[in-house]
Amino acid sequence: MIEMDCACVQRHHQIPTEVIEVSDHAIEKVGDILKDYRRIFMVADENTYRVAGQRVEEILQEKGLLSHTLVLPAPALPNAESIGKVLIEAGRDRAVYDINAWSLNPDYILAVGSGSLNDTCRMVSYRLGIPYGVVGTAPSMDGYASVVAPLLNGRKKIVYNCSIARHIIIDLSVNREAPYPLLLSGVGDMIGKYVALLDWEISRDRNGEYYCGQIADMVRKATDQCVSAAAGLEDRDTAAIRAASEGLILSGECIAFCGSSRPASGTEHMIGQTWEVMDVEEGKVPNLHGIEVGEGTFTAIELFRKLYRETEDAPVKALIEKYLPAFDRLEQLQRQLRIPFTVTDKQRYVEGILRGRTFRDRYTILQYLYDQGKLEAYADAVYDTVMEKYCFGTFRERFPDWES
Numbered sequence: 001m002i003e004m005d006c007a008c009v010q011r012h013h014q015i016p017t018e019v020i021e022v023s024d025h026a027i028e029k030v031g032d033i034l035k036d037y038r039r040i041f042m043v044a045d046e047n048t049y050r051v052a053g054q055r056v057e058e059i060l061q062e063k064g065l066l067s068h069t070l071v072l073p074a075p076a077l078p079n080a081e082s083i084g085k086v087l088i089e090a091g092r093d094r095a096v097y098d099i100n101a102w103s104l105n106p107d108y109i110l111a112v113g114s115g116s117l118n119d120t121c122r123m124v125s126y127r128l129g130i131p132y133g134v135v136g137t138a139p140s141m142d143g144y145a146s147v148v149a150p151l152l153n154g155r156k157k158i159v160y161n162c163s164i165a166r167h168i169i170i171d172l173s174v175n176r177e178a179p180y181p182l183l184l185s186g187v188g189d190m191i192g193k194y195v196a197l198l199d200w201e202i203s204r205d206r207n208g209e210y211y212c213g214q215i216a217d218m219v220r221k222a223t224d225q226c227v228s229a230a231a232g233l234e235d236r237d238t239a240a241i242r243a244a245s246e247g248l249i250l251s252g253e254c255i256a257f258c259g260s261s262r263p264a265s266g267t268e269h270m271i272g273q274t275w276e277v278m279d280v281e282e283g284k285v286p287n288l289h290g291i292e293v294g295e296g297t298f299t300a301i302e303l304f305r306k307l308y309r310e311t312e313d314a315p316v317k318a319l320i321e322k323y324l325p326a327f328d329r330l331e332q333l334q335r336q337l338r339i340p341f342t343v344t345d346k347q348r349y350v351e352g353i354l355r356g357r358t359f360r361d362r363y364t365i366l367q368y369l370y371d372q373g374k375l376e377a378y379a380d381a382v383y384d385t386v387m388e389k390y391c392f393g394t395f396r397e398r399f400p401d402w403e404s
């Protein structure tokens, strides 16, 4: 269990995570870390099995901890089909059918992968009531220690409560080799935190919403760490990969401490996730989460800057002002990283902003602008600025062979 005392009204925060191991060759320690379990069910997809799963399976087998393994076709999506498959294959009752046994469930689920596999296994763990952990293969999102999982159910993307990982094992020598789109996705997911924190502060002041300064500070530091590391990712610099991985894990931890994703998800996620959902509604495979959130972040920054220039609301103006230096840094970072865009069509772009306001029940600048009758005009106005300043090409142009 990870815990901390706090000055906020909650006084104390805790999560059931027992071990976070981020190191070179962390995989080799998996047998020791999971030594208290006897029937581990390992889930990977073809890609993650190749880069890490096979070795993990070997170690667990040698130590007598493995029940069995499921390798899903790649790329696995966090959808009802994957969850169903994992659920069906969780028990080994075809091999050892015991009519008297109450359950032949495994005693632990180990996900080998990043976003999709982690979310899929988390849901199955929660439903079966058994603990789970993850061997992360790419620093692509901040969900390793999160409390919720956004899952694809039919043509909808629904956020479900889920288990929190007991063990998070990040092998830097594996993560260093992760495909570059996944590294960029991790950066995209992280840079949005400044926006999320600003939204949270505005809601604290306007609505009296619960706010924890210590958690907000931790998220800010984790974000600073990722932003500083981001430039070294393309060269696969180990220090950069470590900083990004640790920052993403810490952000997830803060979500768990808080009991909601409030500290790590605001306007940028609501817009980015609406674009994801629009794809899902049309039966398309959604783009990488962090890539959508990256574009959502630049959109939110320009909404805030425009409001800052025009508003006479002094308290809100003062809050935005605190974040302007961070926004400037992100603008600079984007000129270097060129996180690709997925939405460049104006109508679709604006629809994401307008629908994003009600993506979930959370007060953000989108609601603030809406209440003043300005949201449509703002959404329309920032499109040109965002495309001109931040768009250096689309995801498809940059990574034509990417599969999901």
Ligand SMILES: [Zn+2]
Residues within 6 Å of the ligand: 006, 007, 008, 009, 010, 011, 012, 013, 212, 213, 214, 215
């Ligand atoms: Zn607190």
Ligand SMILES: [Zn+2]
Residues within 6 Å of the ligand: 141, 142, 189, 269, 289, 293
């Ligand atoms: Zn996210």
